[in-house]
Amino acid sequence: MPAEGQKLAVIVGMSGASGAMLGKRAIERLLELQVPVVATASAGARVVWQEEMPEPFPEALARWQEQPGFTYYPVGDLKAPIASGTYPSRGMVVVPCSMGTVAAIAHGLSSNLLQRAADVCLKEGRKLVLVTRETPLSPIHLENMLALARLGVTILSPEPAFYLHPRTIEDVVEFVVERALVALGALPQLGDHLTYHGPKE
Template sequence: MSAGSPWVIGLTGASGAVYGVRLIRFMLETGRSVHLIITDAGWRVLKEELGWDVSRRVEALRAELGEPERGWTYHPNGDIGAATASGSFRTAGMVIVPCSMGTLSGIARGASDNLLERTADVMLKEGRPLIVVPRETPLHAIHLENMLALSRMGVRIIPAMPAFYQGPQTVSDMVDFIVGKVLDNMGLDHQLYRRWGMPDE
């Protein structure tokens, strides 16, 4: 797979849209291309948590991310025939951030009921990296069993659990810690947080 293959980033209806947006912005700022899939509930969270005007979705992305020429491509979640639904479309992998328990369940049972779930299924069948960032608490047995099932298939599970050893001073610092952990698992360099053992600047 070429180094220039795009990553797919999915946002769902779990709380924590800020994580997904921060990841997308980092990718664009560092010259990487991304394909975006956002569920209906994900759009609602963007409105409720970040104040986005989502009445016209592509225009909302332009307002927040700049023009598509910056490197982003948007696919409606209902477009099951979009490029990312096929294994022949070359991608580096997929990150779902935040990942709702409903989406996690659909992926674990191979539902492929929408483009996001189908794209995740493509990652599994093609052996490409799939990273999910669940954001729910408390967790019950079904949540845990679904996460275990995905983990056994090689999916990286990165719960939105910020650490504090790096001395966060703001909410943005805590967001950057989680996004940094995601980037670590994507194999991408970053300096979003101070690593354990690194000296203070």
């Protein structure tokens, strides 16, 4: 339970969609903003992380755990505080969010800690932002996302802001994470540090 006067935590769930670097950057950006983070990662997220990231997940986790504002619970830990509505949080971002996790949240399955924490946000009327990634999208994916959007969930796909002329994947990641944190209410507006690379000469 957060101490009195302490900022409420943002829950970050990482699932097995492509885009592990989005989850990494979301955690690190929140910690930079001194927002406490409670994180969990599905088994799928760890498989994707291994495919996409140069640093092994346990090493990244150990680095984050050196920061006082960071807490991690294994996805099988259904007794973790974020599995209950009595644990106050600012809301949750699932980044990246797979179609499997979208389906589970849309249907209230709560079969792991990530899904249960999202279900808690829905039942408690807290902010829930899903950085969904899949292409193309089937009618099942679209219907599940529509059902969640109608409940007030923000569906935010990690699309580049072409108008900012991003030069690197990191530019795209920064923009998407910033958008997600604004949607969550953890940032008042898009950060000034986003770089606009003007059109090519």
